[in-house]
Amino acid sequence: METSIKERLKEIVGPENYTDDLIDLIAYSKDATEHKHRPEAAVWPLDVNQVSKILMLANEKLFPVVPRGAGTSLAGLPVPERGGLILDMARMDKILNISIEDRLAVVQPGVVYQDLERALAPDDFCFPPDPASGAVCTLGGNVATNAGGIKGAKYGTTKDYVLALEVVLPDGRILHTGSQCMKTSSGYDLTKLFVGSEGTLGVITEITLKINPRPPLVTTSMATFDDLEDAGRAISEIMYSGILPSALEIVDQQSLKAINQNTDMNLPEVEALLVAETDGYTQEEVEFQMAKITKIFKKNNAATVRRAENEEEAAALWTARKTAYGVTARINNTLFVEDLAVPMSKVPDILRTISDLAKKYDLKIPTVGHAGDGNIHPVISFDGTSRSEVERVEKATKDLFEKVIELGGTLTGEHGIGLAKAPFMRMEHDDVAMDVMLSMKRLFDPNNILNPGKMGLEL
Amino acid sequence: MDVQYEFANKFRDQILRCSSCGFCRAICPLFGLTKRPALNARGKMLVLKEVMDGSIDLNDELVETLFQCTTCAGCAELCPSGVNVPDIIKQVRKDMVFLDSCHPVFKGMNKLLQEHTNIYGEDEPEDFERERNTPAEYVFFIGCVGSYREDEPTMATLDLLDHFRVDYTLIDEVCCSGVLEDVGYEINKNLAQKNIDLILATGAKTVITGCPFCSRTFNNKTQYDRLKQEKIKIIHISQLLKDFDPGVKTDKLVTYHDPCDLGRHCGIYEEPREIIRKIAPNFVEMRHNRANALCCGAGGGVRGAFAKNSIGMARRRLEEVEEIQAEVLLTECNSCLHNLDNAKLRAQKFKIYTTSQFINQLIESDR
Ligand SMILES: Cc1cc2nc3c(=O)[nH]c(=O)nc-3n(C[C@H](O)[C@H](O)[C@H](O)COP(=O)(O)OP(=O)(O)OC[C@H]3O[C@@H](n4cnc5c(N)ncnc54)[C@H](O)[C@@H]3O)c2cc1C
Ligand code: SF4
Numbered sequence: 001m002e003t004s005i006k007e008r009l010k011e012i013v014g015p016e017n018y019t020d021d022l023i024d025l026i027a028y029s030k031d032a033t034e035h036k037h038r039p040e041a042a043v044w045p046l047d048v049n050q051v052s053k054i055l056m057l058a059n060e061k062l063f064p065v066v067p068r069g070a071g072t073s074l075a076g077l078p079v080p081e082r083g084g085l086i087l088d089m090a091r092m093d094k095i096l097n098i099s100i101e102d103r104l105a106v107v108q109p110g111v112v113y114q115d116l117e118r119a120l121a122p123d124d125f126c127f128p129p130d131p132a133s134g135a136v137c138t139l140g141g142n143v144a145t146n147a148g149g150i151k152g153a154k155y156g157t158t159k160d161y162v163l164a165l166e167v168v169l170p171d172g173r174i175l176h177t178g179s180q181c182m183k184t185s186s187g188y189d190l191t192k193l194f195v196g197s198e199g200t201l202g203v204i205t206e207i208t209l210k211i212n213p214r215p216p217l218v219t220t221s222m223a224t225f226d227d228l229e230d231a232g233r234a235i236s237e238i239m240y241s242g243i244l245p246s247a248l249e250i251v252d253q254q255s256l257k258a259i260n261q262n263t264d265m266n267l268p269e270v271e272a273l274l275v276a277e278t279d280g281y282t283q284e285e286v287e288f289q290m291a292k293i294t295k296i297f298k299k300n301n302a303a304t305v306r307r308a309e310n311e312e313e314a315a316a317l318w319t320a321r322k323t324a325y326g327v328t329a330r331i332n333n334t335l336f337v338e339d340l341a342v343p344m345s346k347v348p349d350i351l352r353t354i355s356d357l358a359k360k361y362d363l364k365i366p367t368v369g370h371a372g373d374g375n376i377h378p379v380i381s382f383d384g385t386s387r388s389e390v391e392r393v394e395k396a397t398k399d400l401f402e403k404v405i406e407l408g409g410t411l412t413g414e415h416g417i418g419l420a421k422a423p424f425m426r427m428e429h430d431d432v433a434m435d436v437m438l439s440m441k442r443l444f445d446p447n448n449i450l451n452p453g454k455m456g457l458e459l
Numbered sequence: 460m461d462v463q464y465e466f467a468n469k470f471r472d473q474i475l476r477c478s479s480c481g482f483c484r485a486i487c488p489l490f491g492l493t494k495r496p497a498l499n500a501r502g503k504m505l506v507l508k509e510v511m512d513g514s515i516d517l518n519d520e521l522v523e524t525l526f527q528c529t530t531c532a533g534c535a536e537l538c539p540s541g542v543n544v545p546d547i548i549k550q551v552r553k554d555m556v557f558l559d560s561c562h563p564v565f566k567g568m569n570k571l572l573q574e575h576t577n578i579y580g581e582d583e584p585e586d587f588e589r590e591r592n593t594p595a596e597y598v599f600f601i602g603c604v605g606s607y608r609e610d611e612p613t614m615a616t617l618d619l620l621d622h623f624r625v626d627y628t629l630i631d632e633v634c635c636s637g638v639l640e641d642v643g644y645e646i647n648k649n650l651a652q653k654n655i656d657l658i659l660a661t662g663a664k665t666v667i668t669g670c671p672f673c674s675r676t677f678n679n680k681t682q683y684d685r686l687k688q689e690k691i692k693i694i695h696i697s698q699l700l701k702d703f704d705p706g707v708k709t710d711k712l713v714t715y716h717d718p719c720d721l722g723r724h725c726g727i728y729e730e731p732r733e734i735i736r737k738i739a740p741n742f743v744e745m746r747h748n749r750a751n752a753l754c755c756g757a758g759g760g761v762r763g764a765f766a767k768n769s770i771g772m773a774r775r776r777l778e779e780v781e782e783i784q785a786e787v788l789l790t791e792c793n794s795c796l797h798n799l800d801n802a803k804l805r806a807q808k809f810k811i812y813t814t815s816q817f818i819n820q821l822i823e824s825d826r
């Protein structure tokens with residue numbers, strides 16, 4: 001990057017919001033994957049006008065610009081693969097308005113998920129997606145990845161809550177999409193186009209989110225299954241039984257073994273463990289739903305079924321699910337948190353596939369997932385310094401995604417494509433779909449300056 | 460590449476284990492203040508990975524992140540991969556000092572402690588009008604901040620010990636010099652020996668420290684092993700006070716700041732709260748408390764070397780006091796007290812004390 005460009009950037013954001021120090025370039029070279037490339041400079045813009053000026057400059061001088069939230073992406077999304085400039089949105093972190101009357105919140109993109117939750121809590125409202133990274137990830141990142149979480153089956157994902165956006169386009173123009181109304185049929189749905197767009201179409205500078213009242217009561221239960229197919233049948237049956245659990249999570253045998261080897265939790269090493277949660281406004285309501293779920297657990301040969309009597313017991317039932325990531329992260333020096341989704345009835349098939357692939361390639365692939373919406377996370381912990389192990393992981397991943405597509409599934413349920421899944425895009429999307437996506441990218445970003453190299457959209 | 464640095468020999472595996480999840484952003488006081496990812500644990504681990512794989516050298520360019528860490532261990536507490544960043548950082552600093560890459564303030568601190576007996580280089584300690592170096596059941600070890608910067612809280616603590624009729628003596632203490640280990644150097648053996656000799660000479664079986672960091676140093680550093688061999692117990696004042704009933708109460712809304720050195724580093728969370736609950740029925744926790752407490756920004760040499768950010772971190776901690784509208788903020792560390800007090804804005808009406816200072820004040824106004 002030429003010195004004159006760097007000087008101009010400093011003028012736009014002020015020297016205290018500009019850096020090209022080595023330590024910053026290194027910090028911005030990675031997300032939570034192994035993908036890695038340094039940018040040439042980074043800025044912390046403070047308002048939409050600064051973002052607009054920066055993009056105009058980039059479009060004129062043709063350098064890549066990569067928007068970045070907390071860098072917790074699990075697919076290489078904010079890694080500046082072609083250098084250029086990082087646009088760190090973290091200093092645009094104001095909650096601009098919370099209107100309970102209108103059921104919406106207006107925020108800057110750098111607001112951390114949990115900070116919005118805290119601001120909504122006094123009114124018993126929430127923004128439901130609840131990603132596991134909520135303590136650090138930003139709402140801009142959530143919108144750009146269409147983030148989800150354990151509440152997906154009942155409450156959907158980020159896309160179901162974005163009402164309106166302010167977006168700076170690559171040519172510097174400021175676009176306002178959507179409306180502050182709960183519904184609109186006015187024009188193309190430009191808002192949704194930017195949800196999940198991975199920073200490749202525009203830079204989000206303001207977000208209007210629909211917010212939900214938070215049901216005050218929850219009940220939790222846990223069931224263990226000696227046979228994976230039984231667990232699979234239980235999941236399907238629950239999901240068509242007429243009730244919607246607020247969470248239905250699965251932990252597989254490999255995870256349970258890993259947890260037992262690394263903690264003193266002494267969990268039963270069954271083929272599958274399910275945790276279900278129901279929520280509502282009256283005790284009767286939550287009990288009714290939970291009774292149905294436990295009945296289905298039993299009918300499908302659950303080895304054990306436990307109901308939590310209070311908050312502590314509920315927390316105890318959740319520990320297996322919630323410690324799985326931490327335990328797996330400590331097994332070895334490299335971690336791939338995979339993400340895929342299949343039609344709900346195919347959850348047992350994909351879990352079998354994963355366990356077969358683990359055997360075939362001599363890998364450990366503990367798996368957890370949001371069973372209630374078919375979104376599964378195989379977590380591969382391996383020795384990244386061993387070339388042969390890396391190769392086996394790569395082969396297993398490819399086989400896995402071929403199977404996912406064969407089952408009518410999708411490459412990613414919530415983490416996005418980024419760099420990690422870019423090579424597989426054409427597995428899922430046919431030529432027409434890819435062509436339309438490419439045309440859209442060209443329309444918004446003809447010079448390919450915004451987060452280039454991602455999503456398999458080569459221009 | 461050959462392993463060249465001691466930090467890599469000792470911590471290679473842990474550093475590689477950092478999965479770059481970024482969860483440490485949630486607690487790192489430096490990140491919270493600056494929003495600069497280079498300064499949080501992930502940024503530091505990424506830099507060290509590049510040093511280990513030979514992409515960059517360990518040199519002055521890295522001082523800003525590797526020496527700017529309060530060693531608060533907030534990150535270590537919540538890290539899913541179990542990376543102990545403070546331990547790693549302390550070793551890295553030693554490697555850097557060896558290569559003569561060091562923040563000048565730390566270099567100065569080491570030199571100062573070769574020539575003087577305390578981190579402020581002042582040779583006239585406050586007298587505190589107490590007996591020194593006499594036989595007693597306990598030695599009360601004040602610490603540098605309590606001796607040279609926060610003498611009022613120290614005086615109040617001594618008054619409180621008198622009130623409870625604790626049989627203690629002061630000694631002609633010198634800096635425990637534990638801080639040198641945090642900033643890339645070794646504990647100064649002469650200073651350690653002087654403290655050991657003075658403590659043993661009193662015949663006391665227990666040392667009470669006013670500063671949790673001194674307590675950690677005496678308990679954990681090999682240079683002070685002699686104390687252990689002589690079966691001398693080292694406790695922090697909060698561990699002593701919890702057994703007394705002050706017999707006074709306040710109706711003010713009181714909150715408590717866990718010093719990193721007492722909380723995360725020693726696991727002492729409940730004793731201070733036990734005492735406070737006795738005197739303050741209106742006790743309320745700040746948003747970040749216990750293992751999750753936000754660091755005041757003073758530790759790891761950061762107050763000396765990066766003063767502006769140190770005060771900035773303290774301001775963020777004080778915002779949490781305002782958030783719950785507490786009238787009194789108590790803590791158990793003179794260093795935290797000093798930094799928080801310096802950071803307090805005039806508009807902020809709450810008061811900051813050490814717990815013993817506050818209890819003593821209640822007792823005095825009760826008289
Ligand atoms: C341990 C762990 C658990 C996780 N759990 C979940 C989970 O349960 N559910 C889930 O969905 N994800 C999860 N994730 C993944 C990650 O947290 C999400 O993808 C999150 O939405 C990313 O947010 P971020 O702020 O970190 O964005 P980043 O990682 O910084 O960026 C992600 C993408 O968003 C773009 N972007 C960021 N801000 C803007 C903006 N203002 N305008 C335009 N583009 C922008 C970037 O260019 C990039 O393409 C997890 C990650 C980790 C490490
Ligand atoms: S929390 Fe631990 S593993 Fe995650 S980025 Fe920080 S140091 Fe690395």
Ligand code: SF4
Pocket residue numbers: 483486487488489490498499500503527528529530531532533534535544545754
């Ligand atoms: S020890 Fe504290 S200051 Fe240092 S990196 Fe960890 S959280 Fe940040």
